[in-house]
Amino acid sequence: MTQESCAYASRATQLLYVIATDCAVRLALRAGLRIAPSLSTTLLYRAKAAARNVIHFVRAATACLGCSVQCAALLSSHCDATVFGAALHAGYLAIAFDGLFGEKLGRRRGVVAAAAVGLPAALLARQSIARYALYWALFCLTKQSLQMALWRYRGWRAPPLPITLPLLGNLLPAAPAFMRFLLRQAKRHFAKEGLFLFWPAGGAPLCVIAHAKTARKILSDRRTFPKGPDYRRKFGFVFGDGLVTAEGASHARARKLLAPYFRTDRLKVDGVLQAFQSSLDMLSEGDVDVQSFFHLATLRAFCRCLLSEDVDGWKRDENDAKGDVARFVAEACSFGSLVVGEHMLFDLPMSETLFGRVRKLRRMRDSLRSKVLRPVVERRRALAEKPDDCLTALIQHQSIDPTFTDEHVLDQLVTLIGAGHDTSAYFLCYACFELARHPEIQDALREELSTNEDDLFRRVVRETLRLYPVIPMVTRVASCSTSVVDGHGNNKSIPKGARLIVPFFLLNRLPEVWGADAADFKPDRFLAISGGVAAPAQGFLPFGSGARSCVGQGLALLEARTFLRELLDVYELRPVPGFAPSIKAGVSLTSAGGVRVRLVKRAV
Numbered sequence: 001m002t003q004e005s006c007a008y009a010s011r012a013t014q015l016l017y018v019i020a021t022d023c024a025v026r027l028a029l030r031a032g033l034r035i036a037p038s039l040s041t042t043l044l045y046r047a048k049a050a051a052r053n054v055i056h057f058v059r060a061a062t063a064c065l066g067c068s069v070q071c072a073a074l075l076s077s078h079c080d081a082t083v084f085g086a087a088l089h090a091g092y093l094a095i096a097f098d099g100l101f102g103e104k105l106g107r108r109r110g111v112v113a114a115a116a117v118g119l120p121a122a123l124l125a126r127q128s129i130a131r132y133a134l135y136w137a138l139f140c141l142t143k144q145s146l147q148m149a150l151w152r153y154r155g156w157r158a159p160p161l162p163i164t165l166p167l168l169g170n171l172l173p174a175a176p177a178f179m180r181f182l183l184r185q186a187k188r189h190f191a192k193e194g195l196f197l198f199w200p201a202g203g204a205p206l207c208v209i210a211h212a213k214t215a216r217k218i219l220s221d222r223r224t225f226p227k228g229p230d231y232r233r234k235f236g237f238v239f240g241d242g243l244v245t246a247e248g249a250s251h252a253r254a255r256k257l258l259a260p261y262f263r264t265d266r267l268k269v270d271g272v273l274q275a276f277q278s279s280l281d282m283l284s285e286g287d288v289d290v291q292s293f294f295h296l297a298t299l300r301a302f303c304r305c306l307l308s309e310d311v312d313g314w315k316r317d318e319n320d321a322k323g324d325v326a327r328f329v330a331e332a333c334s335f336g337s338l339v340v341g342e343h344m345l346f347d348l349p350m351s352e353t354l355f356g357r358v359r360k361l362r363r364m365r366d367s368l369r370s371k372v373l374r375p376v377v378e379r380r381r382a383l384a385e386k387p388d389d390c391l392t393a394l395i396q397h398q399s400i401d402p403t404f405t406d407e408h409v410l411d412q413l414v415t416l417i418g419a420g421h422d423t424s425a426y427f428l429c430y431a432c433f434e435l436a437r438h439p440e441i442q443d444a445l446r447e448e449l450s451t452n453e454d455d456l457f458r459r460v461v462r463e464t465l466r467l468y469p470v471i472p473m474v475t476r477v478a479s480c481s482t483s484v485v486d487g488h489g490n491n492k493s494i495p496k497g498a499r500l501i502v503p504f505f506l507l508n509r510l511p512e513v514w515g516a517d518a519a520d521f522k523p524d525r526f527l528a529i530s531g532g533v534a535a536p537a538q539g540f541l542p543f544g545s546g547a548r549s550c551v552g553q554g555l556a557l558l559e560a561r562t563f564l565r566e567l568l569d570v571y572e573l574r575p576v577p578g579f580a581p582s583i584k585a586g587v588s589l590t591s592a593g594g595v596r597v598r599l600v601k602r603a604v
């Protein structure tokens, strides 16, 4: 064997060794986790609690430690298997020691004592102190942050973490289908308990609130659980101080000003119908992606209905053809939803230096504000007879409140456009997809929509939003130390500043709540459910709850009714063989490859 191939073989062995050790420890820990509950029934309560804490602590710390040691293994060219073995075992030993006695000794003394246990382990393996110190420093860095957070989240359980990868931690396995991952974990481990901790690599922990009553309580208590500074920073990058991001007096002022225009009796039904008719030429017989159609149609509807504006007439400069700006706005909103959603979830900063897509989003935002919306505001200001709508209300409010600047007006406009068409568009896409797969429901709905009845329509809306909640989750922050109740009736403490996530996507699909057929599209399940919001155990919250609930609910329903009626009148919807939406969790529930439906013209 050549020297070079020897070196490769040695590296491969090192890597295999590290991974094998890591896996072995993980398996042992999982086994320990399984044994723990049965032990706990026989042991004293204190022992049970201590064992649980140690196991959770060790498990989470192990993942981080495994990651950092693996990073070191890959980065260092001088490493050999024994060094890693020793460092790894020293680390695990130290964590176990710290987990058992750390609390009693106090944090600093705990770390020193843990080091004292780990050091001889390394020395026994005859490694140099310098190398040990390097790994120890790496280990301490990750452990310290974990430890601090875990002590704050005592009593919370975390799902077994997916395999940790070098440098990426557990981010990669979770990123592409975060919601499906959560769903799997929740079903497996926490279906009854409902509350658990999720730890995106590098980020702060998320308290997942998958328990219906607690979710409702949290969303209704805006003082204890506001949207929080992080939410404001990230959404504020696009929305500024608009209705979605504003807090306190600023939110109350905007809500009071804008909410009346969303009342059903004030919505312009004609505007919605015109929007559909002017978009219909985008559709033709055959397999189509209805996503782009609904995006444009709902944007047109929103602008006509609430701003009395024809978005197709908007221009950034002379070169823009009719409809160019409308397509740009729709694209900017979808892109913004994806970027902000991922940055929220994985706790990434909205840094233009670090992320090219944040720079792209900033360019889109600036162009939308200065080249599209500012001229719209100026034109309205110059009008002698202004229509009674949101835009006029915002402009007129400036004369009552001088602190309400032009920038505030633009913030509200960007917010309403952003929140107001993307959501309705995705909802309609998924409704069409399910109706295409269920011809009998489609026929019954077509018939009902030609009358003034709306029973089936409401059930279809609910069932679509149950399976595809277009806002798949919302986040909150604890403004003070508090506690919430889990599914077993136990209190779980929430430290001040903790991030909470209410995953509608998960809540709406739990078989424990919705039955064994939870994954099926069955609008009639709502026949048996009474109550205004049709909510098993009050957990069905497609439009949110409390003071921050959706202001545009009425418009969304009006658009849904009008668009479905008109579409089903012209076309029969059929499924595209082999197609299923590939769901991605942004701010809205997007589908990566669009939503495809086969359209067949109906005989008149």
Ligand code: HEM
Residues within 6 Å of the ligand: 219, 243, 244, 245, 255, 415, 416, 417, 419, 420, 421, 423, 424, 427, 465, 469, 470, 471, 474, 475, 541, 542, 543, 544, 545, 547, 548, 549, 550, 551, 552, 553, 555, 556
């Ligand atoms: C099917 C369609 C829609 C769904 C499922 C939906 C869902 C939601 C949800 C769940 C929230 C609460 C978010 C939270 O608590 O953090 C919300 C808030 C909001 N929605 Fe919608 N929405 C829809 C359509 C619309 C439309 C058409 C508009 C029109 C402008 C709109 C504007 C807003 C605004 C401004 C807020 C923030 C309200 C506040 O904080 O006071 N939504 N929406």
